[in-house]
Amino acid sequence: MLARTADSLYWVFRYTERADFVARTLDATVRLASLPQAYLGKGNEWESAVASASDLDLFKTLYATANEDTVRDFLAFNPQNPSSIRNCLQTARENARSVRTALTFEMWEALNGAWLELKSFDTNMNREEFSRFLDWVKRVVLVFDGAAYRSMLRNDAYWFSRLGSAVERADNTARILDVKYHLLLPESEWVGGSLDYFQWTTILREVSAVTAYHWVYRQSVKPWLIADLLILNRQMPRSLANCYEILVRHLDLIAEFYGRRGPSQRLASATLNRLSSERIERIFGNGLHEFVEDFITTNNKLGAAIAEQYLN
Amino acid sequence: MLIDSFDEMNGRPGSAEVRPPYASLRKWLDDTSAETFDARRDQAEHFFRRVGITFAVYGDNESSERLIPFDVIPRVLMKSEWDFLERGLKQRVTALNAFLADIYGPQECLRAGIVPSDLIFQNPQYRLEMKDVAVPHNIYVHIAGVDVVRVGENDFYVLEDNARTPSGVSYMLENREVMMRLFPELFMSHRVAPVENYPDALLATLRSVAPIRQSRDAVVTLLTPGRYNSAYYEHSFLADKLGVELVEASDLFVKDDVVYMRTTQGPTQVDVIYRRIDDDFIDPLAFRPDSVLGVPGLINAYKAGNVTLANAIGTGISDDKAVYTYMPDIVRFFTGQEPLLQNVPTWRCREPDSLSYVLDNLGELVVKEVAGSGGYGMLVGPHATKAEIEDFARKIRHSPEGFIAQPTLSLSTCPTFAASGVAPRHVDLRPFVLSGSDEIRIVPGGLTRVALKEGSLVVNSSQGGGTKDTWVLDGGS
Amino acid sequence: MRLQITHETRYTYEQPARSIMQILRLTPRNHDGQHVVRWRIEPGAEGKLTSGSDHFGNIVHVFSADESVQDLAIVAVGEVETSDVAGIVRQAVERVPDGCYLRSTISTEADEAIRAFAEKQRDGAGRTLPTLHNLMEAVHGAIRFDRDPTSTSTTAAEAFALGLGVCQDLSHVFIAAARHLGIPARYVSGYVLPPEGVVMQQAGHAWAEGLVPDLGWVGFDPTHLTCPTPSHVRVAIGLDSSEAAPIRGSRRGGGGETMAVRLTVEPAPGGQYQRQE
Known part of the structure; x- marks a missing residue:
């Protein structure tokens, strides 16, 4: 297939994934912020939402303070924020339009329909309307993903789209960990006590894993288990390990189909091997923050390797 | 001013008589309630919007993606009428191709005084680069969109021979698609000749003109200026239906006079380019140096015979409005026959x-x-x-x-939905003529364009025109 | 006269540029009054150089670089023997019908002002040659040589309105006016021996040719107010400068570019004065 087509498909899936992530971040943050002050920690939950879902420096050039209004505007609608939900959907749709023939009708209809519908939302919403808006965004991505899953041929086009989703997911999960790692460190258990419970469940909510957590661990919420779930648990669809399982599988399919392996296959399987042999205790022992930062760098390297090998 | 023109349904405007091809359509119009029509028109608009059939209007930033209005009342031709048109179109396009081969080759028609040579030589559409270049299979216009108007029961005139990069065929296909979805019962009661095989015919045509080489299926691509082009929807639609890559200039490159496209598996050689970019912009090293839409070196590869461009470079001279006036003589000179389709006196x-x-x-x-x-x-x-x-x-x-x-030709009128109800509106017809190395293919019908303003004769979509489904009734009375 | 020419064009890109492809019209041909003794094209990068000719009959080289480069010099070097033919071009390769040279292009379109200007140069007896001489003088008077205000994309009409320009602009105005008068005219790119004392030139030269009944193509150099002399070396022709341009190139990436020309045209040493020691 055309390198440009693969590139656009890859980015369509990165941007739709990102839109979903930003929506979930906003949803979880609205919930957290609606708790009585006594249940909240010292930090600014709005600022931390911006830090994990977008670019805090950019935010600060556009707004004086981080509060519900400004962060909602920035993350959901602001055209100057390349990762605002609006821009994610627009960029995804623009990419889709430029490779219209690589998409099935159902996928195009889902994205194009969403883009047309997005224009009909009044950005001046109350909390209830905003929450319905976020639900709508999540539904759009579900429909789009489902359309891809149900209607695409299982060929390189499909595999590149899976790569886009998985690289983006891994990045998103790692970003949450990067911003909130301090909440998961052992000392905070003693310092914050039950206070942090709501921060922890917010993290789980951001990756849609509140229920999953209980099914997997069958015990009350513990910060190191949250880290374990997000980093190492292969059953958890947004964990780093699961994302890399998907990356390795689809990169292998591509390599087999094209009859040639390259740097991206080597990088992805090295990272998966590392995640498979890790223990959460050892990660905490060596420093959670260092681990996450290192992972983000590695993940970016993989993105660059995929681009170099296939998309240019 | 109202022009007394032929009405496709009634013969004469306002006449109570109904021409045979429209007999049961008339009944359908009478029997269907206004509410049903309103609902169907809404559905049609919804369909077009969802699939994204839009066109860009130049210099119109606000609504850079707009729908071309679609009228649900089809325009109907009898098989016998169509057969005549088809013969005339084949004759005309055969002459166009022979004319191009001649003026870029031996120039016999200039020596014979059929066309004044200064008209050719001074016309920038006559591409000097193409003189004495052997184009694959000696075919220049692979895809022509010939605009035909009807002024009487048996009088068809050619208004324009679009021989460069004619557009509109996606509307022909989608109009039929939406009609079949909205009014399935109509297609049970009318035997309408299908148009859905157009992409197959186009692909067969393109494959047939590939440069001759051994043991490999021709790689065909469709070259678009990109998504900001007014016809981008059509480009992507056709590439999809043809099953070929939709490429932009940056997807192609030329090395040692061979054209390649950049793929996820490295460079792949390209044999046929169905290009929807004008000559001027197709190769910045040969034509306009400021073009960013073109492929550097493409013309050298073309002249080396390593790739087919459809249509060929330099076909614009044949649909030039000044050359048009000589078409009857051109048809006679190159086919030895009297032209079947008339030229508008000019x-x-x-x-x-x-x-x-x-x-x-x-x-x-x-x-x-x-x-x-x-x-x-x-x-x-x-x-x-x-x-x-x-x-x-x-x-x-x-x-x-x-x-x-x-x-001022009195273009025929066809019943059309207007604010006041069903009213006659002027129409033209653009059939698409495909010339391969094996045969000339035309799917029955074409794109009917309709001037939606009362009395207006301008059917262009950029000037407020709409479109209709075009039916050729098989075995009609 | 025997002229020795070294013409270097050096491109420098901000970053390494990929897929460089250049069309070079840098090689003179033989015709009456001009004999190419030796000529070579030397691209300053690894790559493929092929040669052929275009529809005007110009010799064209296509250069494709193998690798990314940030700096690329193209050198044309050689020797040409010229003699005085009063600017009349005979025995040159002619591929395009004469009528095509009446065609106007974007840069040679005659606007109202140029048309009025052209009309005033018509010879009273309707003869072509005197008309073209009048035109050459008039263009020379109407446009003062000035490197600053115009660029390679300036049109004849713009330059004429400014009253300023370089040899390209004067030639375009001459051509636009001649075609308006119904005289086929074309653009010539080439070289000229500079006045005594000038060694390095920053650009090649350009002039025009008009078609004179019974005489054929005749050169007119409105910049120097003369028909081409043995000091002129004729390289390429076209409808306007873009078609006769010495180099047209394309590339991927590289960012901005700067171009510098170093050109020397000088009498070949010894050529005329060889004598026994």
Whole structure:
């Protein structure tokens, strides 16, 4: 297939994934912020939402303070924020339009329909309307993903789209960990006590894993288990390990189909091997923050390797 | 001003008589409630919007993606009428191809005085780069969109031979698709010749003109200027239906006079390019150096015979409005037959007698700029204000060689939904003629364009025109 | 006269540029009054150089670089023997019908002002040659040589309105006016021996040719107010400068570019004065 087509498909899936992530971040943050002050920690939950879902420096050039209004505007609608939900959907749709023939009708209809519908939302919403808006965004991505899953041929086009989703997911999960790692460190258990419970469940909510957590661990919420779930648990669809399982599988399919392996296959399987042999205790022992930062760098390297090998 | 014109349904406007092909359609119009039609029209619009059939209007930023209005009442031709049209179109396109092969080759028609040579040589559409270049299979116009108008029961005129990169075929296909979805019962009661095989016919045509080489299926691509082009929807639609890659210039490169596309598996050689980019922009090293839409070196690869461009470079000379006036003689010279389709009588303002006639009769004539297209550089005398006529007269006096004039043709009308209900509106027809190395293929019908404003004769979508499904009734009475 | 020419064009890109492809019209041909003794094209990068000719009959080299480069010099070097033919071009390769040279292009379109200007140069007896001489003088008078205000994309009409320009602009105006008068005219790119004392030139030269009945193509150099002399070396022709341009190139990436020309045209040493020691 055309390198440009693969590139656009890859980015369509990165941007739709990102839109979903930003929506979930906003949803979880609205919930957290609606708790009585006594249940909240010292930090600014709005600022931390911006830090994990977008670019805090950019935010600060556009707004004086981080509060519900400004962060909602920035993350959901602001055209100057390349990762605002609006821009994610627009960029995804623009990419889709430029490779219209690589998409099935159902996928195009889902994205194009969403883009047309997005224009009909009044950005001046109350909390209830905003929450319905976020639900709508999540539904759009579900429909789009489902359309891809149900209607695409299982060929390189499909595999590149899976790569886009998985690289983006891994990045998103790692970003949450990067911003909130301090909440998961052992000392905070003693310092914050039950206070942090709501921060922890917010993290789980951001990756849609509140229920999953209980099914997997069958015990009350513990910060190191949250880290374990997000980093190492292969059953958890947004964990780093699961994302890399998907990356390795689809990169292998591509390599087999094209009859040639390259740097991206080597990088992805090295990272998966590392995640498979890790223990959460050892990660905490060596420093959670260092681990996450290192992972983000590695993940970016993989993105660059995929681009170099296939998309240019 | 109302022009007394042939009505496709009633014969004469306002007549109670109904022509045979429209008999049961008339009944359908009478029996279907206004509410049903309203609902169906909404559904049609919804369908077009969802699939993304839009076109861009140049210089219109606000709604850069707009829908072309679709009218649900089909335009109907009898099989016998179509058979005649088809013969005429094949004859015309055969002549166009022979004419191009001649003026880029031996130039016998110039020596024979069929067409004045200065008209060819001084025309920038005559590409000097193409002189004595052997194009694959000697075919220049692989895809032609010939605009035909009807002025009487048996009178069909060719208005324009679009031989460069004619568009509109996606509307022909999608109009049928939406009609079949909205009015399935109509297709049970009418035997309408299908058009859905057009992409197959196009692909067969393109494959048939690949440069001759051994043991490999021809790689065909469709080259688009990109998603900001007004016809981008059509480009992506066709690439999809053909099952070929939709490429932009940056996807292609030329090495050692061979064209490759960049793929996820490295470079792949390209044999046939169905290009929807104008000559001027296709290769910055050969034509306009400021073009960012072109592929550097493409013309060298083309001249080396390593790739087929469809249509060929330099076909614009054959649909030039000045050359058009010589078409009847061109058809006679190259086919040895009398032309089946008529040419609109035309005054060439470059000739002094014609010029003075034209200036004296501007109020009754349609004046066209020779270099213009899209209905912009055009004066429709009977519909123009005095000021517009005076303005145009100045332009004509200033450079008479830039204009031709034709009588105001009374384009046929077809029943169409208007604000006031069903009313006659003027229509034309653009059939698409495909010329391969094996045969000429035409799917029955084409794109009917309709001027939605009462009395208007301008059907261009950029000027408020709409489209209709076009039916060729098989075995009709 | 025997002229020795070294013409270097050096491109420098901000970053390494990929897929460089250049069309070079840098090689003179033989015709009456001009004999190419030796000539070579030397691209300053690894790559493929092929040669052929274009529809005007110009010799064209296509250069494709193998690798990314940030700096690329193209050198044309050689020797040409010229003699005085009063600017009349005979025995040159002619591929395009004469009528095509009446065609106007974007840069040679005659606007109202140029048309009026052209009309004033018509010879009273309707003879072509005197008309073209009148035109050459008039263009020379109407446009003062000035490197600053115009660029390679300036049109004849723009330059004429400014009253300023370089040899390209004067030639375009000459051509636009001649075609308006119904005289086929074309653009010539080439070289000229500079006045005594000038060694390095920053650009090649350009002039025009008009078609004179019974005489054929005749050169007119409105910049120097002369028909081409043995000091002129004729390289390429076209409808306007873009078609006769010495180099047209394309590339991917590279960012901005700067171009510098170093050109020397000088009498070949010894050529005329060889004598026994």
